[in-house]
Amino acid sequence: MKDDYSPCRVCPHECGIDRYRQATGFCRCGAEVSVAAICCHKGEEPVISGKRGICNVFFTHCNLQCIYCQNHEISNNRSAIARWMRVDEIAREIVRLLPECENRVGFVSASHFVPHVVAIVEAVRALGFHPIFVYNSNGYDRPEMLQLLESSIDVYLPDFKYSDSLLGERLSGVDDYPQTAICAIGEMYRQKGSPLWLDDNGLAESGLMIRHLVLPGMVQQSIDALRMVAEEISASVHISLMSQYYPPFEMTAFPELNRTLSAEEYTTVTNAFYELGFHKGWIQELDSNEQFRPHFESEKPFLN
Numbered sequence: 001m002k003d004d005y006s007p008c009r010v011c012p013h014e015c016g017i018d019r020y021r022q023a024t025g026f027c028r029c030g031a032e033v034s035v036a037a038i039c040c041h042k043g044e045e046p047v048i049s050g051k052r053g054i055c056n057v058f059f060t061h062c063n064l065q066c067i068y069c070q071n072h073e074i075s076n077n078r079s080a081i082a083r084w085m086r087v088d089e090i091a092r093e094i095v096r097l098l099p100e101c102e103n104r105v106g107f108v109s110a111s112h113f114v115p116h117v118v119a120i121v122e123a124v125r126a127l128g129f130h131p132i133f134v135y136n137s138n139g140y141d142r143p144e145m146l147q148l149l150e151s152s153i154d155v156y157l158p159d160f161k162y163s164d165s166l167l168g169e170r171l172s173g174v175d176d177y178p179q180t181a182i183c184a185i186g187e188m189y190r191q192k193g194s195p196l197w198l199d200d201n202g203l204a205e206s207g208l209m210i211r212h213l214v215l216p217g218m219v220q221q222s223i224d225a226l227r228m229v230a231e232e233i234s235a236s237v238h239i240s241l242m243s244q245y246y247p248p249f250e251m252t253a254f255p256e257l258n259r260t261l262s263a264e265e266y267t268t269v270t271n272a273f274y275e276l277g278f279h280k281g282w283i284q285e286l287d288s289n290e291q292f293r294p295h296f297e298s299e300k301p302f303l304n
Helices: 087-100 110-125 143-148 165-172 179-194 221-233 263-275 286-290
Strands: 035-040 055-058 102-107 130-136 153-156 204-213 239-242 281-284
Touching: 035 087, 055 110, 087 110, 102 110, 110 130, 110 143, 130 204, 143 179, 153 179, 165 179, 165 286, 179 204, 179 221, 204 221, 221 263, 239 263, 263 281
Parallel strands: 055 102, 102 130, 130 153, 153 204, 204 239, 239 281
Antiparallel strands: 035 055
């Protein structure tokens, strides 16, 4: 991976710093890979985690700084939660956990560590294991980096958060989220298309699934985001329409986000989902916000 992080152009920020010498870019990460947890996680979509869960690698820090992130303990770029691990150490830990999980490995929030993702996949395969690899992203990716992943990643699981640039700047700290994310998802779609290929157990083997989290008080922006996906990608893609939002802490600066989603709000967005022509994907129970609250300071961040 020599020179992959110097100058760093891995994510859309394109900070241009030498990460071998300093960690002063947007993500505040150097060239060593930083991991918060490697664990079996049962809380993804049914076709991803199945009954036994997926072996997820949770990277620290993030190239977005969403004020409502449920993983804020590790995504905050000032977070101290980290395990500095070599690629071979990560690969061995994955292989150790695979028998406890479905034969799947997820890379969570890895947009600023794409070269390491490629190396980890190669290392796991070199050990004689060939699980399904899932790239679980916030959608803020460079298409050029996604092209590097084409032979490594089986399933793409990106977010599409906003269709409104101003909202993206206000809530996630970037002013170009919609156009950047839709281009990234377009590259994922080029690689995988609309079909989601399942194995005999109903688990995803190849394809693209797009997540959208409905935020309280922002129904129209969710409808507009779905419309943008339908018009610029396809209404035939699988959508995971999530109702699991909860305030991760007291949101005094953003009082509209200081509550969970109402049934009326989620129903309105769900109805728009069908009206826009989407027909494949998942919706959640409204009380799902109680089920997906991680604690990364614990040995097992997720209770489920």
